[in-house]
Amino acid sequence: MQPSSALPEAVRALAEADFGTVAQRFRDAGLAVGLPAKGILTVRAATPDPARPAVLVSVGVHGDETGPIEMVAYAVEALSREPRLLAADLMLCVGNIDAIAAGKRFIDADLNRMFRSERGALAGTAEAVRADEMIAATAAFFNAAGPVRWHLDLHTAIRASHYPTFAVVPELIADERRQALIGWLGEAAIGAVIMNPKSAGTYSYHTAEHHGAAGSTVELGRIGTLGQNDLSQFADVSAALGRLLRGEPAAGGKQPHVFKVAQEIIKLSDGFTMAFGRETPNFAALKHGDVIARDGDTVYTVFHDEELVVFPNPDVRVGLRAGLMVVRVA
Ligand SMILES: O=C(O)CCC(=O)N[C@@H](CCC(=O)O)C(=O)O
Numbered sequence: 001m002q003p004s005s006a007l008p009e010a011v012r013a014l015a016e017a018d019f020g021t022v023a024q025r026f027r028d029a030g031l032a033v034g035l036p037a038k039g040i041l042t043v044r045a046a047t048p049d050p051a052r053p054a055v056l057v058s059v060g061v062h063g064d065e066t067g068p069i070e071m072v073a074y075a076v077e078a079l080s081r082e083p084r085l086l087a088a089d090l091m092l093c094v095g096n097i098d099a100i101a102a103g104k105r106f107i108d109a110d111l112n113r114m115f116r117s118e119r120g121a122l123a124g125t126a127e128a129v130r131a132d133e134m135i136a137a138t139a140a141f142f143n144a145a146g147p148v149r150w151h152l153d154l155h156t157a158i159r160a161s162h163y164p165t166f167a168v169v170p171e172l173i174a175d176e177r178r179q180a181l182i183g184w185l186g187e188a189a190i191g192a193v194i195m196n197p198k199s200a201g202t203y204s205y206h207t208a209e210h211h212g213a214a215g216s217t218v219e220l221g222r223i224g225t226l227g228q229n230d231l232s233q234f235a236d237v238s239a240a241l242g243r244l245l246r247g248e249p250a251a252g253g254k255q256p257h258v259f260k261v262a263q264e265i266i267k268l269s270d271g272f273t274m275a276f277g278r279e280t281p282n283f284a285a286l287k288h289g290d291v292i293a294r295d296g297d298t299v300y301t302v303f304h305d306e307e308l309v310v311f312p313n314p315d316v317r318v319g320l321r322a323g324l325m326v327v328r329v330a
């Protein structure tokens with residue numbers, strides 16, 4: 001992270017999980033404010049109201065994915081100046097605070113693989129401790145919520161992408177909620193959604209599976225330096241988030257293209273190699289029979305006429321997802 005003094009105050013405060021000023025503004029407006037763990041702020045109606053949607057917004061689950069931190073910092077700063085317009089119960093979570101300070105994806109291990117019952121070699125890492133705090137705060141937030149539950153886990157991708165913005169949506173979200181989520185993603189000008197049938201231990205899959213949230217990992221452009229992101233690329237997402245939190249009518253928008261996961265590429269050993277370069281963009285197309293990766297005796301190949309590669313990353317730990325292959329369905 002660049003020296004804090006060089007950052008706009010709202011951005012510095014969110015990146016360092018310093019909620020003092022915004023929390024006080026919400027409190028002064030008579031809202032119920034909670035700080036259940038470092039980097040986690042909840043703002044609820046003073047009298048519990050199950051008719052209010054419960055919206056969890058998380059950023060910085062990967063410390064080098066800084067654009068959404070900036071975007072949300074300004075969105076929350078603006079909302080805190082007109083707190084009575086907040087029409088949802090809000091939980092704001094800054095995920096990997098130490099990794100944000102270090103400007104790295106993670107410190108010991110990927111926080112966004114910790115949301116699973118068996119952590120194996122990931123147990124005992126700094127991120128496992130942080131995930132436990134997030135899991136507990138998330139459960140407390142949604143257990144006190146009404147039935148309408150959202151989780152927008154805002155990330156940025158490592159590589160370029162055919163769709164600069166896209167989202168990963170757990171398939172198990174109930175139909176009506178999933179339609180509402182995809183509608184919101186369209187309003188936010190998200191270009192593509194990937195329907196995912198299986199958890200990779202991610203935060204958004206966790207909230208969908210365990211709390212019935214319309215949860216999604218939303219990829220907003222590429223990784224960048226905190227304070228130096230081009231915020232114009234987040235204008236539609238920021239506006240859609242503002243409307244969701246203020247209970248304002250949706251503004252419409254183009255429906256995203258829909259993909260589904262065809263296969264998950266798991267790194268089985270240190271011998272894992274991808275058949276294409278590290279800079280291969282997300283949604284690059286491979287044809288039937290093309291080799292995707294090799295890992296000892298295992299050869300991953302394309303079995304549909306065409307599959308598109310997303311999140312190719314040979315550097316993950318053994319046992320974790322090294323990429324997704326997706327096919328277009330709508
Ligand atoms: O660009 C990449 O390779 C990684 C970007 C990123 O962090 N993506 C998330 C997606 C989570 C999901 O599948 O819902 C991740 O890998 O954790």
Ligand SMILES: [Zn+2]
Nearest residue numbers: 062065155156
């Ligand atoms: Zn990420």
